[in-house]
Amino acid sequence: MELLEKKVLIISSDIDRSTSEVLEWLIVKKQPFIRLNDNVCFDLDNIEIMQKQNKLVLKYNGEIIYLKNIKSFWYRRGSISVRNNIPDSIPNAVKIYLNEECKAIEAFIIYELDKLAKINHYGNSNLNKLYQLSLAVECGLNIPYTAIANDSSTVKKILLEHKSIVSKSIQASLNYQTKSNMYSLMTSKFENCDLDTSAANFFYTKFQPQIVKDFELRIFFLNKKFYTMAIFSQRNKKTEVDFRNYDFENPNRCVPYKLPVFLEKKLLKLMNKLDLLSGSIDMIVRGKEYYFLEVNPVGQFGMVSYPCNYYLEEKIAEILSKNENKKLKN
Amino acid sequence: MQTDIPFKMFENCILVKGIKRSTIVDLGRRKYHIIPNDLHDLLTKYDGKSIEHIMQFYDIENQKTISEYFKFLFDNEIIFHTENPNHFPKIDFSNWKTPSLVYQCIIDLKSDYSVINEDLVESLDNLNCKFLQIRIYGNIKTQRLHDLIKKFENSSIIGIDVYLKYKSIEESEALYDLAKTFQRVNNIVIFDSDTNKQLFTHKKHNVNIAYVKQKITNCLSCGVVSPEYFSVNIQAFTESSNFNSCLNQKISIDENGEIKNCPSMKESFGNIKNVSLEEALDKEGFKKYWKITKDKIEGCKDCEFRHICTDCRAYVENPDDKYSKPLKCGYDPHTSKWEEWSTNPLKQKSIEHYGLRQIIK
Ligand code: SF4
Ligand code: SF4
Numbered sequence: 001m002e003l004l005e006k007k008v009l010i011i012s013s014d015i016d017r018s019t020s021e022v023l024e025w026l027i028v029k030k031q032p033f034i035r036l037n038d039n040v041c042f043d044l045d046n047i048e049i050m051q052k053q054n055k056l057v058l059k060y061n062g063e064i065i066y067l068k069n070i071k072s073f074w075y076r077r078g079s080i081s082v083r084n085n086i087p088d089s090i091p092n093a094v095k096i097y098l099n100e101e102c103k104a105i106e107a108f109i110i111y112e113l114d115k116l117a118k119i120n121h122y123g124n125s126n127l128n129k130l131y132q133l134s135l136a137v138e139c140g141l142n143i144p145y146t147a148i149a150n151d152s153s154t155v156k157k158i159l160l161e162h163k164s165i166v167s168k169s170i171q172a173s174l175n176y177q178t179k180s181n182m183y184s185l186m187t188s189k190f191e192n193c194d195l196d197t198s199a200a201n202f203f204y205t206k207f208q209p210q211i212v213k214d215f216e217l218r219i220f221f222l223n224k225k226f227y228t229m230a231i232f233s234q235r236n237k238k239t240e241v242d243f244r245n246y247d248f249e250n251p252n253r254c255v256p257y258k259l260p261v262f263l264e265k266k267l268l269k270l271m272n273k274l275d276l277l278s279g280s281i282d283m284i285v286r287g288k289e290y291y292f293l294e295v296n297p298v299g300q301f302g303m304v305s306y307p308c309n310y311y312l313e314e315k316i317a318e319i320l321s322k323n324e325n326k327k328l329k330n
Numbered sequence: 331m332q333t334d335i336p337f338k339m340f341e342n343c344i345l346v347k348g349i350k351r352s353t354i355v356d357l358g359r360r361k362y363h364i365i366p367n368d369l370h371d372l373l374t375k376y377d378g379k380s381i382e383h384i385m386q387f388y389d390i391e392n393q394k395t396i397s398e399y400f401k402f403l404f405d406n407e408i409i410f411h412t413e414n415p416n417h418f419p420k421i422d423f424s425n426w427k428t429p430s431l432v433y434q435c436i437i438d439l440k441s442d443y444s445v446i447n448e449d450l451v452e453s454l455d456n457l458n459c460k461f462l463q464i465r466i467y468g469n470i471k472t473q474r475l476h477d478l479i480k481k482f483e484n485s486s487i488i489g490i491d492v493y494l495k496y497k498s499i500e501e502s503e504a505l506y507d508l509a510k511t512f513q514r515v516n517n518i519v520i521f522d523s524d525t526n527k528q529l530f531t532h533k534k535h536n537v538n539i540a541y542v543k544q545k546i547t548n549c550l551s552c553g554v555v556s557p558e559y560f561s562v563n564i565q566a567f568t569e570s571s572n573f574n575s576c577l578n579q580k581i582s583i584d585e586n587g588e589i590k591n592c593p594s595m596k597e598s599f600g601n602i603k604n605v606s607l608e609e610a611l612d613k614e615g616f617k618k619y620w621k622i623t624k625d626k627i628e629g630c631k632d633c634e635f636r637h638i639c640t641d642c643r644a645y646v647e648n649p650d651d652k653y654s655k656p657l658k659c660g661y662d663p664h665t666s667k668w669e670e671w672s673t674n675p676l677k678q679k680s681i682e683h684y685g686l687r688q689i690i691k
Pocket of ligand 2: 555624629630631633634635636637639640641655656659660661662663
């Protein structure tokens with residue numbers, strides 16, 4: 001019989017400061033926790049699926065984790081897997097079979113953990129961005145026109161219609177390093193002259209018109225509330241050109257913003273459809289129009305929390321340490 | 331500038347009114363502007379209205395001045411145009427919270443370095459203390475300093491500032507090594523130097539090593555108020571709106587091992603040899619200055635710098651009054667002038683009282 005106080009389980013990465021800050025608040029609330037970092041690979045102790053209750057016991061670096069002693073689960077970073085010691089020497093078909101067996105166990109573990117999720121689900125932590133856009137439209141939100149193209153003639157047509165467009169990656173991000181250079185994929189302006197230099201056919205790319213915005217919104221959704229910050233980029237001509245000035249002397253203006261009620265309703269609908277308990281939403285505002293860009297289910301909140309005094313770290317700790325074990329859903 | 335569209339102040343630009351003039355504290359850009367009280371009143375009254383609307387109440391002469399004001403406000407991106415000013419709520423400054431019981435610790439060292447040991451580090455961890463200032467008044471061997479700082483590896487401390495006497499350490503190269511080895515080290519200040527000189531600075535790693543001319547003999551040198559020490563950022567502003575900007579969540583060990591709110595304070599809450607930091611903190615009276623905000627302090631409450639200025643409660647103009655103005659402030663909000671505090675005839679009695687004669691040149 002263990003008469004342990006139930007713990008909070010966090011899966012994150014070693015360098016994530018936001019996690020550490022939330023944990024400091026858990027300490028203040030005297031809430032015990034287990035933090036696992038950087039692509040967690042569990043050893044399985046046992047799984048029993050029974051009429052009354054499921055039993056799931058995991059091992060991590062020798063430490064035994066009984067799922068029944070976990071009160072809430074916060075997935076933040078990295079992957080979750082189960083160790084498989086499949087020998088190299090066995091036939092390929094058998095390997096594939098064993099791998100699939102392992103995947104089934106992983107899926108079950110994630111299913112059980114996600115039942116305890118109060119901030120993010122691991123299962124939908126990487127939401128398809130195209131799917132998000134089309135759901136957003138279903139919820140009554142505006143989105144920028146979006147096209148996927150892989151040939152310059154299509155892009156030419158889009159350019160003709162929208163004058164100024166940007167190219168973005170469809171879903172993933174890319175960072176890599178060669179001996180001499182560091183590459184990372186960013187949103188960039190796409191112009192007529194780019195067409196002249198690019199090949200007739202290229203890899204699938206997402207294109208959107210460049211919307212002249214009044215300001216951007218970064219919205220952290222948590223516990224059915226929206227914590228919104230408006231970001232005004234630099235307008236001062238003097239400093240616009242010199243990036244260094246822009247960065248250190250005149251950072252973008254970041255101030256709290258109150259979303260209109262009609263927009264909150266639509267966003268709430270979207271979050272529910274996406275089955276998100278929290279997330280970081282990007283929007284742009286021009287005049288009276290609000291455009292939804294994307295939601296990142298495991299997005300940063302520190303950059304919204306500090307400039308607006310929202311104390312989101314404490315609020316997250318509060319939710320994690322709450323005793324009742326119900327999903328915070330509408 | 332469009333005169334017919336309403337304007338709005340960015341809510342991280344805060345108006346602070348003084349008796350003679352005001353400031354706009356720009357928390358986003360970490361700077362402040364001194365403005366006339368007229369502009370303060372204008373902004374308070376008409377934020378969310380259009381310039382056109384304001385102008386109708388003024389004659390040509392005044393309109394010219396107002397136009398200049400607005401040019402300044404737009405140039406510095408203090409205001410912007412919006413049709414929906416009520417979508418931009420105020421930042422809530424009424425709450426200051428940290429997950430730490432103590433945020434900053436000062437340790438004064440003369441010759442006995444044994445104060446910094448495993449027990450102390452453990453105590454600071456328990457309090458979740460974030461910043462440490464070590465002020466060393468005597469000579470110290472490089473290796474010794476290295477060992478002291480090493481003790482804070484894996485501790486809750488995220489930033490360490492070290493104050494050293496000029497020539498108290500064998501070679502300055504050793505300091506580069508120190509700063510590079512220990513990421514927690516933010517500032518190394520070498521006082522009593524013959525010049526003010528930046529020795530080394532690294533923006534990315536947030537390290538700064540500097541020589542300063544300032545003479546420091548002991549903790550009596552602390553507490554000087556000057557624009558150099560103003561801090562303009564949202565955390566400091568929020569804290570200062572609710573708590574004392576120097577003494578809140580601070581704990582110190584003076585050069586004799588006495589545990590105090592700050593080393594310059596009279597009241598000791600026990601010696602570190604037989605009392606732990608946690609025990610001292612819990613004693614009656616330890617936190618008695620923590621809630622004294624600038625709005626309660628004589629003089630400061632009329633001052634346009636009150637929310638960016640670091641307070642001092644250890645040296646005040648009237649030692650019998652805990653709401654008295656910091657002794658080492660030479661600013662008079664009624665004249666808007668900075669003068670040398672130490673020669674002010676009205677301050678001489680207090681200077682004697684605190685025994686400050688020895689640190690005044
Ligand atoms: S109260 Fe005064 S003497 Fe004490 S630490 Fe603050 S500024 Fe220095
Ligand atoms: S009067 Fe008070 S608030 Fe103003 S500068 Fe002096 S100490 Fe600071």
